[in-house]
Amino acid sequence: xxxxxxxxDPKPERWTVPIKQQLPSAEIFVWDPDGPAVDADxxxxxxxxxxxxxxxxxxxAVFNLGAGIDGLLNVxxxxxxxxxxxxxxxxxxxxxxxxxxxxxxxxxxxxETYREQQRTGVWKIHRPIKRSEWPVGVMGLGHIGxxxxxxxxxxxxxxxxxxxxxRRLEGVSTYAGPEQLCDFLPSTRVLVNTLPLTDETRDIINxxxxxxxxxxxxxxxxxxxxxxxxxxxxxxxxEGILHRASLDVFRKEPLPEAHPFWQRQEITITPHISARTLxxxxxxQITGKIRDHAAGQAISGVVxxxxxx
Ligand code: NDP
Numbered sequence: 563x564x565x566x567x568x569x570x571d572p573k574p575e576r577w578t579v580p581i582k583q584q585l586p587s588a589e590i591f592v593w594d595p596d597g598p599a600v601d602a603d604x605x606x607x608x609x610x611x612x613x614x615x616x617x618x619x620x621x622x623a624v625f626n627l628g629a630g631i632d633g634l635l636n637v638x639x640x641x642x643x644x645x646x647x648x649x650x651x652x653x654x655x656x657x658x659x660x661x662x663x664x665x666x667x668x669x670x671x672x673x674e675t676y677r678e679q680q681r682t683g684v685w686k687i688h689r690p691i692k693r694s695e696w697p698v699g700v701m702g703l704g705h706i707g708x709x710x711x712x713x714x715x716x717x718x719x720x721x722x723x724x725x726x727x728x729r730r731l732e733g734v735s736t737y738a739g740p741e742q743l744c745d746f747l748p749s750t751r752v753l754v755n756t757l758p759l760t761d762e763t764r765d766i767i768n769x770x771x772x773x774x775x776x777x778x779x780x781x782x783x784x785x786x787x788x789x790x791x792x793x794x795x796x797x798x799x800x801e802g803i804l805h806r807a808s809l810d811v812f813r814k815e816p817l818p819e820a821h822p823f824w825q826r827q828e829i830t831i832t833p834h835i836s837a838r839t840l841x842x843x844x845x846x847q848i849t850g851k852i853r854d855h856a857a858g859q860a861i862s863g864v865v866x867x868x869x870x871x
Contacts, residue, residue, distance in 0.1 A: 566602035566618065568593035568610040569627055577842065581606070584849035587747025595836045603853050607634065614729055615639040619684070623647055625848045629654060629706065632759035632786060645855075646865040652847045653707035654837035658784055661836040662710045662754050663788055664718070665808035668830070669752065670696045671845065692719055697776065701731045701766075703736065704871075706837070707756035722749050726762075731793050747774035752782065753777045759786040760870030768792035784836040785814040799828050801802055810836040 565588050568580055574592045581860070582590050591600045593610070599617045607614070608627040615621075615670045616639055623645035626634050667673060670691055679686055695721060703725040703863050715721040715733040722735040724746040729736050737746040748752075753775055757763045768791040772779065781804060783790055792813060798804040808830040809823065815834055823829050852863040865871065 563588045563604070563852075564591065564600055564602045565589070565852065566591045566593060566600055566605045566614075568605055568614055569608040569650075574593045577606070577845065578846050580842070581849060583851065584845060588852075591675040602794045603856075604847055609633045610637060612638040615641055615644075618698075621770070623852075625851065626865075627844060627848075630758055630786060630836075631871065635867065635870060640867075642867070644867075644868060647851060647861065648865050648871075649839070649844060649847065650863045651705045651709075653840040655706045657837040658706045658756065659713035661810070662782055663713060663831075665694070665830065666698065666714065666780070668808070669780045669806060681716060693720065695750060695866045696720075696753060697722070697750055698715060698752040698773075699724065699746055700734075700754045700756060702756035702758070703731060703734075704756070704758070705839075706784075707754075710756060722746055743771075744774065747771065748791075749777065751776040751778060752780045755785040755789055757785045757789060758871035759788050763871070764788050764792050765797070767791065767812055769797055772798040772803055775803070776825070779803065780805055781807040781809075783807070783812045787815065796822060799826065804828075806830070810834055 565581065567574055567590065570575060578590045578592060580590065591602065593612065593614065595611065599769045601620055602618050604623050604625065605614065605618065605621055606627065621644060625647045626649065629649045631646060662842060672688055675688065682797060698714050698719050698721045700707045700721065700723045703711065703723045707723060707766050708731060711721050711723045711731060711734045721733070722737065723731060724737045724743060726739060728738040767781065767783065767789050772794065781837065795804065795807060806828040810832045811834055817823060817831065822829060
């Protein structure tokens, strides 16, 4: 079995050595832009060049080193019937739950206010949190959104969730499809986006959507930058529709120096770190699936290319 690693990592051996340990009988190759075809059976990729699919004509499956495959689907020449497999959780969901909880608590527990008080030596106690005032709505109830929603529901926040198809989740009110978005939004004050980027979800967080949230709304975007219409976010902040936003993903990354978001007190910016790819868990998941696929067994996490996720 031949496996080609195509991820532009300056130290590919960090991946290829443990992959070889997991699959000792496999031959592992690192992508060489000027090299010949290796006739790979499988490719493990992150944002691969289009040349990959021109050169390697017998790929049985491609494993993406991330949960979101929007970047991969944009690659020219992606064969229509190729089996594309995304990461499923692999340690990312718990990180995302932590990140979202942290951003929620910043608002619901008034942490900014207490930090400000500390700066000026003020000991002042504000009224305790009323959870009923902080209903959370999670867009996307997949591997990541489900973990986020469950974590917050376990802490007694009122949580609702919205997906494309009906989902049941204990302790979480669920909504599905565009027709129920207008019920989901008014039940939400803290909107958390964990959607994949598809033709249907691009630009979904716009002025009209933000206007339907409860007063004092908070946005936490950990999905993709292209879900958010950036000018609409600024307008919603200016008009007081939105109280604050925590953004981990941006239309252009790194966020350009001159971008207006940097100047806004109400926006918390993090550099796409809400859920990092964990090498050990990722390699274990992918090599396990390669083993199963090679043995003719069904594997989970296969992307529906037409659906976009
Ligand atoms: P999943 O595929 O497991 O879940 C996607 C969820 O989104 C599903 O519940 C799906 O609905 C829902 N969904 C998809 N399209 C629509 C739509 N048009 N309307 C309503 N709901 C929709 O993905 P993951 O949870 O694993 O990951 C989600 C995304 O999180 C990734 O695609 C990526 O963009 C982002 N991400 C960001 C990271 C970061 O560091 N910032 C790290 C990892 C992921 P249904 O259940 O009906 O299929």
